[in-house]
Each structure stands twice: as structure tokens, then as C-alpha cells.
Amino acid sequence: MIKLFSLIVLCLLIAGCKKDSExxxxxxxxxxxxxxxxxxxxxxxxxIAFASVNPMDYYDGDFDRELNVKKFKDTVSRKLNPAQIxxxxxxxxxxxxxxxxxxxxxxxxxxxxxxxxFLNKNKLVNHIVVCFECNRIxxxxxxxxxxxxxxxxxxSLGLKVFDNPIEHSAYYDSIQLMHKKK
Numbered sequence: 001m002i003k004l005f006s007l008i009v010l011c012l013l014i015a016g017c018k019k020d021s022e023x024x025x026x027x028x029x030x031x032x033x034x035x036x037x038x039x040x041x042x043x044x045x046x047x048i049a050f051a052s053v054n055p056m057d058y059y060d061g062d063f064d065r066e067l068n069v070k071k072f073k074d075t076v077s078r079k080l081n082p083a084q085i086x087x088x089x090x091x092x093x094x095x096x097x098x099x100x101x102x103x104x105x106x107x108x109x110x111x112x113x114x115x116x117x118f119l120n121k122n123k124l125v126n127h128i129v130v131c132f133e134c135n136r137i138x139x140x141x142x143x144x145x146x147x148x149x150x151x152x153x154x155x156s157l158g159l160k161v162f163d164n165p166i167e168h169s170a171y172y173d174s175i176q177l178m179h180k181k182k
Contacts, residue, residue, distance in 0.1 A: 036093045036094050036095050036144070037093065038089055038093055039089055039092035039093045039141075039143055039144075040085070040088075040089045040092070040118070040126075042118070042120075042125055042126060043120050043125065044118040044119060044120045044125055044126070045119065045120050045121065046079065046118075046119040046120075047079070047080040047084075047085050047088070047116065047117070047118050047119075048077055048078065048079055048080070048116070048117050048119070049077065049078050049080060049114070049115065049116045049154065049157050049159060050076060050077035050078070050114075050115050050117075050159070051076050051077075051113055051114050051115070051154070051159040051160070051168075051172060052113055052115065052172075053113070053168070053169050053172045053173055054169075055111050055112050055113055055129075076158070076159055076172065076175055078157045078158065078159065080157075084157070087153065088116065088153065091143075091145045091146075091149045091150070091153055092128070092143040092144065092145050093143075093144060094143075094144025094145070096145075096149050097149075109131065109133050109134045110131045110134050110136055110138075111131055111133060111134075111165065112129035112130055112131040112136075112138070113130075113131065113132070113133075113165075113168055113172075114129075114130040114131075114132065114150070114154050114159060114161065115127065115128065115129050115130070116128040116130075125140075126139070126140040126141065127139055127140050128140075128143065130147075130150050130154075132147070132150075132151065132161050132162070132163055133163060133164075133165055135147050137150070
């Protein structure tokens with residue numbers, strides 16, 4: 001009877017130790033995720049997020065060139081506050097929870113209607129352009145952000161995200177029209 005009792009206690013101890021080691025692995029992964037290098041490691045004095053009806057207004061069709069800030073004809077823009085910039089940095093650095101298992105359709109369009117620009121003394125120092133229609137991101141430097149995090153971030157700023165360009169244009173055109181009537 002004592003041998004059976006000892007064997008049961010030994011099995012419980014081994015199982016308990018195994019669970020503790022599994023928890024340590026999970027905690028280590030979370031800690032490593034929080035120690036990722038900051039994406040925003042450059043000088044800036046202003047960060048602006050904006051949504052545009054027609055990305056050709058400022059890109060001239062060449063999406064690999066630097067943005068020309070003087071050509072912006074955005075319909076809705078938001079100057080980011082320090083808390084929003086910290087959240088954006090966590091998203092771009094990969095520290096914000098990523099939904100890796102999500103499936104997204106990819107099209108071959110790349111008309112980035114949602115944008116983020118970093119300015120220093122009114123000069124562009126970094127930019128990020130996002131196309132939710134084809135689920136692609138381009139920028140001055142690569143980021144670890146997911147499309148889901150970008151979607152949530154832009155929506156939280158009031159820069160509504162649509163997967164369909166017709167819905168997007170109708171929504172932002174109506175906002176632009178309201179501003180012209182004022």
C-alpha cells in the first residue's frame with residue numbers, strides 16, 4: 001500500500017513539474033515579445049494618420065517612391081497624440097498581439113488608402129501605406145504589424161476601413177462633401 005501511495009505521489013509531482021515548465025515557456029515567449037526593438041527609432045515631431053479616396057492624388061502611380069507631402073489631398077486626417085503613438089509603435093514593433101491564424105484574401109491592386117506619416121520639421125522622415133483591399137503594407141522600413149492590428153488602429157482613430165473601394169470612396173467622398181459645404 002505504501003509503495004502504491006509513493007508511486008501516485010511521485011507521478012503527481014512529475015506532472016506538476018511538467019506543468020510549471022510549460023508555464024515558464026509561455027511566459028518566456030511573452031517576455032521576448034515585449035522586448036522587441038522599437039520601430040520608431042528616428043527623430044520626429046509630428047505623426048499624422050490619414051485616409052484618402054484616391055491614392056493617385058499624392059503618389060503619381062509610383063508607390064515605391066517617397067511621398068510628396070505637398071500633394072496631400074486627404075479627406076480625413078488625425079494628428080496622433082503620445083498614447084496613440086505608443087500604441088502604433090507597439091503595433092509596428094510586433095509587441096501588440098498578432099492574429100497569425102487569420103486568413104486574408106490577397107488581390108493585386110495596391111491602392112493604399114490608409115497612411116501614416118512621420119514628420120520632423122515639416123519634412124517626411126518615415127511613411128507607412130496600407131491597402132486593405134489587397135492586404136499589403138509598404139513603408140520606409142519594414143514593420144512587424146498585422147493587418148488586423150492596422151484595421152483596429154485606423155478604426156480607433158475614426159479612419160474607417162473598408163474592404164471594398166466603392167464603399168470606401170462613397171463614405172470618404174460624403175465626408176469631403178460635408179466639409180466643402182461648411
